[in-house]
Amino acid sequence: VAEPEKSAFDAFYRREWPAVFRTACALTGDREVARDLAQEAFVRAFERWRSVGAMERPGGWAQRVVVNLAMSWRRSLSLARGPRPGGQAASHGLEETVPIVVAALRALPPAQRAVVVLRYYGDLSIEETARALGKPPGTVRSLAAQGLARLRISMKEQEVQDEPRG
Amino acid sequence: MSRAADPNEGDLIERVRGGIDTIPVPPRPPVEDVIRRGGRRRLARIGTTGLVVVIVVFGLAWAGVSLAGLHHQGPAPATTGHTYQAPMVVARIKVPSPGEVVAGAGSIWARSWDRRGTLWRIDPSTNRIIARIAPGSPGGGFLAMSFGEGALWLLDSDGTVVRVDPAKDAVVARISTTADALSLAAGEGRVWVSCCGPETQAGHGSLIGIDPLTDRVVVRIPLRGDPGSVVVGHGAVWVLDYAQNALLRIDPLSHAIKVIRVASRNVADVAIGTDAVWITARAGDLVRVDPRTNRIVATIAVPGSQSGMTTADGAVWINSGPLVKVDAVRNRVSETVPLFSPCDCNAGIAVLGRSVWVADTNHGTVIRIDRGH
Numbered sequence: 109v110a111e112p113e114k115s116a117f118d119a120f121y122r123r124e125w126p127a128v129f130r131t132a133c134a135l136t137g138d139r140e141v142a143r144d145l146a147q148e149a150f151v152r153a154f155e156r157w158r159s160v161g162a163m164e165r166p167g168g169w170a171q172r173v174v175v176n177l178a179m180s181w182r183r184s185l186s187l188a189r190g191p192r193p194g195g196q197a198a199s200h201g202l203e204e205t206v207p208i209v210v211a212a213l214r215a216l217p218p219a220q221r222a223v224v225v226l227r228y229y230g231d232l233s234i235e236e237t238a239r240a241l242g243k244p245p246g247t248v249r250s251l252a253a254q255g256l257a258r259l260r261i262s263m264k265e266q267e268v269q270d271e272p273r274g
Numbered sequence: 275m276s277r278a279a280d281p282n283e284g285d286l287i288e289r290v291r292g293g294i295d296t297i298p299v300p301p302r303p304p305v306e307d308v309i310r311r312g313g314r315r316r317l318a319r320i321g322t323t324g325l326v327v328v329i330v331v332f333g334l335a336w337a338g339v340s341l342a343g344l345h346h347q348g349p350a351p352a353t354t355g356h357t358y359q360a361p362m363v364v365a366r367i368k369v370p371s372p373g374e375v376v377a378g379a380g381s382i383w384a385r386s387w388d389r390r391g392t393l394w395r396i397d398p399s400t401n402r403i404i405a406r407i408a409p410g411s412p413g414g415g416f417l418a419m420s421f422g423e424g425a426l427w428l429l430d431s432d433g434t435v436v437r438v439d440p441a442k443d444a445v446v447a448r449i450s451t452t453a454d455a456l457s458l459a460a461g462e463g464r465v466w467v468s469c470c471g472p473e474t475q476a477g478h479g480s481l482i483g484i485d486p487l488t489d490r491v492v493v494r495i496p497l498r499g500d501p502g503s504v505v506v507g508h509g510a511v512w513v514l515d516y517a518q519n520a521l522l523r524i525d526p527l528s529h530a531i532k533v534i535r536v537a538s539r540n541v542a543d544v545a546i547g548t549d550a551v552w553i554t555a556r557a558g559d560l561v562r563v564d565p566r567t568n569r570i571v572a573t574i575a576v577p578g579s580q581s582g583m584t585t586a587d588g589a590v591w592i593n594s595g596p597l598v599k600v601d602a603v604r605n606r607v608s609e610t611v612p613l614f615s616p617c618d619c620n621a622g623i624a625v626l627g628r629s630v631w632v633a634d635t636n637h638g639t640v641i642r643i644d645r646g647h
Contacts, residue, residue: 134294152312
């Protein structure tokens, strides 16, 4: 491997690793699986580095790959149903370390969660999100709006519960 | 350009971003490992491409020789005496965002990844779409599809099982199960639906049996763990349990459950073979279970991402980015057919006649591959 190529990839890897890992973690709820999926996404990025490295946003490409990997991980059922407290995710203690918003995010229906994560954390456009999830752009718009609405409600409920009773 | 319609929404989006950003990030695997693995695959891809070129050149040359009346019986790796022919792509049929394909009633059925869950019926004799069915998906898209017991069965995201009559190309029944249904398979006189349990009660899953004669739920078998993919064969219902990383063998009559634990991490898919039950694991393994002894008898390393799997005539076909054929007699990978990037594909793969059919979601095609011989 030529040194310039290695250096460029290394810089990309350092820069994008946290976001790609967190995307995987938010989608799967399992830190160990998320780490494996994120690593796999970067292996694939290097495999195609000539084209990926020339992209305007190679980080977006890696985000899409990790989403597809998460879908493959549970044959898309993990996205359809998502991790549940007490299941595999809980065994890695994610619930204890995440703020309310992430817990609320994980309670969303899977399609809404995937759209919210990609759109607002991955910073993908409507069209990119639609392509990554295999859904029409109109559906992605609705899912994003529904997801945010449900997030707002569940966070308000949580905040009310957390208020000290007088 | 702001994506938020109002300040509150903008604040919420910022909280989402900020919240995910608080997830602790583990150390990165060494970049050298990533480069080494990526580099190997790059070389393998170049090698595969070269191999395809060689196969095409030889194929053309062979065809030329045949036309000239000088038919030559090439060296066959098998012992049948037939001319060896590698699997090859023979057709690409346009289908909008195909997510899954199954074979049944002499046709290939593909469902689109869209909100309506549109179904497409493909005639293998012409490679043309002969029916388009809009079953309607109030749940917002189908999760699974299976052909058996004389019908095509679809599982909606809200847990409704939709029955399609292949004689009418129309929906003839809708059966409510539970909102946490995940997968389904038809066989042994029932349509079996695996359910993962309410979201707050992981470990309280179940297997539901629908009587195809009455379209009613007649069986509910409680399952521990996290049930997922389900198949039917060898007189049993087989369900993957993601939580226990195990295969559950369930007797359809007595409902007795046998747990077969799998050492390979992250079981992903299951399929029935002639004398085996096959499991893919995301660790890159294909695991063979002997249904007579309920024991794992082989573990085979398979390249790629292993998105879906089917079996036919002593072989296992895995949609792994490349299409991978595993020789079930020798328990080893025997063919690799490059199709598309693994991350582009979904789980859809089916066998009908002499062909394997694969859903290529991103390119909007169902690919037909001659299985070779």
